[in-house]
Amino acid sequence: xxLVLATLAVSSLALAVDPHANDGVPGxxxxxxxxxxxxxxxxxxxxxxxxxxxxxxxxxxxxxLTLRPVGLLQLWGTVYDFDENAQADATGYxxxxxxPGVKVKRARxxxxxxxxxxxxxxxxxxxxxxDAFSEDERDFSLYEASLGWEHVAGGCRLGVDAGVIELxxxxxxxxxxxxxxxxxxxLAAEHIADDRGTGIxxxxxxxxxxxxxxxxxxxxxxxxxxxxxxxxxxxxxxxGKLGKRNTNVLWDVKxxxxxxxxxxxxxGLYTADVATTTMGATGDVVLRAGPVTAFGExxxxxxxxxxxxxxxxxxxxxxxxxxxxxxxxxxxxRFQPAARVSWLSDSxxxxxxxxxxxxxxxxxxxxxxxxxxxxxxxxxxxxxxPVQNDTVRxxxxxxx
Numbered sequence: 001x002x003l004v005l006a007t008l009a010v011s012s013l014a015l016a017v018d019p020h021a022n023d024g025v026p027g028x029x030x031x032x033x034x035x036x037x038x039x040x041x042x043x044x045x046x047x048x049x050x051x052x053x054x055x056x057x058x059x060x061x062x063x064x065l066t067l068r069p070v071g072l073l074q075l076w077g078t079v080y081d082f083d084e085n086a087q088a089d090a091t092g093y094x095x096x097x098x099x100p101g102v103k104v105k106r107a108r109x110x111x112x113x114x115x116x117x118x119x120x121x122x123x124x125x126x127x128x129x130x131d132a133f134s135e136d137e138r139d140f141s142l143y144e145a146s147l148g149w150e151h152v153a154g155g156c157r158l159g160v161d162a163g164v165i166e167l168x169x170x171x172x173x174x175x176x177x178x179x180x181x182x183x184x185x186x187l188a189a190e191h192i193a194d195d196r197g198t199g200i201x202x203x204x205x206x207x208x209x210x211x212x213x214x215x216x217x218x219x220x221x222x223x224x225x226x227x228x229x230x231x232x233x234x235x236x237x238x239x240g241k242l243g244k245r246n247t248n249v250l251w252d253v254k255x256x257x258x259x260x261x262x263x264x265x266x267x268g269l270y271t272a273d274v275a276t277t278t279m280g281a282t283g284d285v286v287l288r289a290g291p292v293t294a295f296g297e298x299x300x301x302x303x304x305x306x307x308x309x310x311x312x313x314x315x316x317x318x319x320x321x322x323x324x325x326x327x328x329x330x331x332x333x334r335f336q337p338a339a340r341v342s343w344l345s346d347s348x349x350x351x352x353x354x355x356x357x358x359x360x361x362x363x364x365x366x367x368x369x370x371x372x373x374x375x376x377x378x379x380x381x382x383x384x385x386p387v388q389n390d391t392v393r394x395x396x397x398x399x400x
Contacts, residue, residue, distance in 0.1 A: 001032045024076065064353065065115045066114060067111055068113070070114045070123050071109055072114055072178045072397070073398045074106040074127075075102060075103070076104075077395070078101055079390070081099055081181045082389055091389075093187050093346075093352040095131050096129065096130065115143055119146070119149050120147055121146040121165075123142075123143045125140065126139060131190075133191065142224050143164070144163075144164055145224060145274070146161050156207065157205050157207050159203045161225075164196060164198050165197070167196060170195070171286070172297050174188050178399040182338070186325030187323055187344035187352060188282075188343075189320065192280060192321050193269060197233065201216035203215075211239065212239045214235075216241075217233070219232065219233070220349070231274050234271075237265065238266055239263065243262055245288040247288060251336055263284075265282075265285075277306055278303045280299065282299040284297035293330075295327040295328075297324070298323070299324075300322050301320070303319045303321070315348065320345075320347040321344065322344070327339070336359070336361075337359050338360060341353070342355075342356070352382070352383050354382075356379050360377065361374045372396070374394075374395075379391040
C-alpha cells in the first residue's frame with residue numbers, strides 16, 4: 001500500500017514538472033501551444049502589413065521627386081597663339097593668354113531636383129579665368145545652391161528662387177555654360193555684369209512663356225555664406241517670346257527645326273556698392289528660323305566712385321562701358337558652323353573686339369546627340385594696341 005502511494009506521488013510530481021507530459025491529450029498543453037502559434041503568426045502578419053504600409057508611406061512622400069544629375073567637363077587646346085613673347089604676353093579683354101597646350105576650361109558636378117512645385121539645385125564648379133582682367137576660378141566652390149518654388153494658376157505662372165542663382169540681366173550670361181556655342185561668353189556679358197549672385201528673385205508670366213517679368217535683389221559681392229556690407233544689386237528683366245521654337249539655346253541638333261521662334265528681352269540693373277554705384281541696361285533678340293539661329297545683344301553700364309573713404313573704388317573717375325555681341329550659326333545635321341563678334345568699349349581703357357569663327361560637331365546617338373561636342377575655331381583679336389594676338393583653338397565638351 002505504501003509502495004502504491006509512493007508511486008502515485010512520484011507520477012504526479014513528474015506531470016507537474018514535465019510540460020510535455022499531456023501531449024496528445026485533448027484539452028492539454030498542445031491546444032495552448034497551437035493558440036500561441038496562431039497568435040504569433042497573426043502578429044507576424046500584422047508586422048508585415050505594417051512594414052508594407054510604412055514602405056508605401058515612404059514611397060508616397062517621394063512620389064513626384066525627379067533627380068537630374070549635373071556633370072560638365074570642357075577642355076581647351078590651344079594649337080597656336082600668335083603672341084609668343086617669352087617674357088610676357090600682351091593681353092587685353094577676352095584674351096586668356098593661352099600658349100600652345102591644354103587646359104580645363106570648366107568643370108561642374110551636382111544635382112538638380114524637382115519635387116512637385118519645389119525646385120532644388122546643388123552644383124559645384126571650378127574653371128579657368130576668362131581673361132587677364134577676370135578673377136581666378138580654380139577653387140572648387142558653389143556654382144549653384146538654390147531653392148525654388150513655381151506655381152501655375154490658370155494662365156499665369158509664378159515663381160521664386162533664392163540662394164546662389166543666375167543674375168537675370170544679360171541674356172548671354174544667362175545661357176548655361178554647357179549650352180554656349182563656343183564654350184565662352186562675349187566680352188560684355190563677362191565684364192559689364194556678373195552672371196551669378198547670392199540673392200532672391202521673383203517672377204511672374206504667362207503659362208506658355210509668352211511674356212515673363214523678373215525682379216531680383218542680390219548681395220553686391222559674391223559671397224554665398226554672408227554679407228558684411230550694405231551693398232545691394234537690384235535687377236529687373238522682361239522677356240517676350242513669339243512662336244514655338246526654344247529661344248533659350250543657340251543651337252539645335254534635333255530634327256524639329258520647322259517654324260520660327262523670336263525671343264526679345266530687356267533688363268535694367270542698379271548696384272549701390274560700398275565705394276561705387278553702377279547703373280546698367282541691356283537688350284537682346286534671338287531669331288530661330290529653320291536651321292538658322294541669330295543672336296544679338298547690346299549692353300551699357302556707367303560706374304561712378306562714391307564713398308572713397310570707406311573702401312577703394314573700382315574706378316577713380318566715372319567710367320562708361322558699352323558692349324555688343326552678335327552670333328550666327330547654322331545647324332547642318334550634327335555639324336554647326338558658327339561665327340561670333342564681341343566688342344567692348346571702356347572709356348578709361350580703350351576698346352577690344354573678338355571675332356570667333358568655327359565648326360562644332362555634336363557626337364552621340366540620335367537621342368543623346370549633345371552628350372559630347374567637339375569644335376575647332378579661329379579667334380581674331382582686334383585690340384587697342386596693334387599686337388598680333390590671334391589664336392587657333394580646339395575644344396571638347398562632355399555633358400550630362
